[in-house]
Amino acid sequence: MTIGSFWNWMHGAFYGFFFGLVMSVYNIGKSPDISLRKIVTNTVVSSIFVWFAVGLWESFGWRAFQIPLIFLTIASGMCGFFISWSGGRRG
Numbered sequence: 014m015t016i017g018s019f020w021n022w023m024h025g026a027f028y029g030f031f032f033g034l035v036m037s038v039y040n041i042g043k044s045p046d047i048s049l050r051k052i053v054t055n056t057v058v059s060s061i062f063v064w065f066a067v068g069l070w071e072s073f074g075w076r077a078f079q080i081p082l083i084f085l086t087i088a089s090g091m092c093g094f095f096i097s098w099s100g101g102r103r104g
Contacts, residue, residue, distance in 0.1 A: 017082075021072045028068025029089075033061030055097060062093030 037056040066089040070077045077086045 017073055017076070025065065025068035025072040028071055029061055029065025031064075032067070033057070033064040036060040036064065059093040059097035062089050062096065064093075066090035066093065 034057070037060045066086050069082065069086045069089070073082060076082060
């Protein structure tokens with residue numbers, strides 16, 4: 014049983030990295046006063062994880078929520094959310 018074609022995976026990865034980096038630049042521009050390490054861990058990594066999950070959903074449609082792919086889709090989205098949430102500014 015194959016899980017999508019090579020182009021489905023490339024579309025999901027491209028979607029995740031492209032929109033993740035675009036949203037990271039947008040978020041970095043909104044708050045330029047935070048440290049470089051926090052920028053990398055909070056915005057870049059979390060945006061790439063979240064947009065990779067969206068890219069998988071965009072590429073595979075509702076098949077992204079069936080048994081083999083749901084683990085990757087949900088895990089990627091949740092990792093991105095928790096990285097963003099835990100790296101937020103406090104104070």
